[in-house]
Amino acid sequence: MGLGEQLKYGSVPYRWVGNTGFEVLMISSRKDPSRWIFPKGTIEPDEGPQQVVLRETEEEAGVTGSVQERLHYETVGKQQTMFLLQVHSHVENWLEVTNSHQFDAKYPNLISSSAQERERSRRWMSVEEAFLVAKQMRYV
Template structure:
């Protein structure tokens, strides 16, 4: 019996504060159109926080400042084909959005939407990501 090691991804959780309220930016996945955060495979020569920022630019069309250390992590099953899936460990970085671009590399492949962390928690499917969004929804103490 072989157990394969989970594959590693980095994600950005883009956010902004408007009138004292935190909003997060979700995007749709390309194939199933589920609401997700921008993420991509870890690359050997790229630091994870820089990778998360790059994914936010390519997939969501936003740039900004990555908040370190990572905000959290979660595990999910990524469907590769109708009969094959892999387990992925995702490290999530908050990204304070400074610019929202009108044009970006994956603009024609995805939708993006700003929402409250609570609404985003209801929209996403990964339970670990739900927990992070709900943490963002809590008032700072």
């Protein structure tokens, strides 16, 4: 890791779709909304890797679930550890919640409290499509 660079933890949120398999959830990047990424962030004091995965996934993607297994992969130039996260529920009225004082109270450590900074697009996609997107983003 480079000087001052922090290890990031993230999730690959997924849900089962009937008998056909599953889909994964990707979110738009704040820096470039045309890029699709997985939720991730840095660890806070008194947090373990799985706790940061749950927190970042709810903050950035608006879903909650259970952390499954750790994924083994390398990213180009970044230190990241990703976990599969089986989605159990969506935060109701996600855009309204992220624009409220309730959100600020639950997540006081967010660097920016600007609603525009927090607003992201979410998109469920097939594993095949996510693989192509992730390959373009150098996740695989």
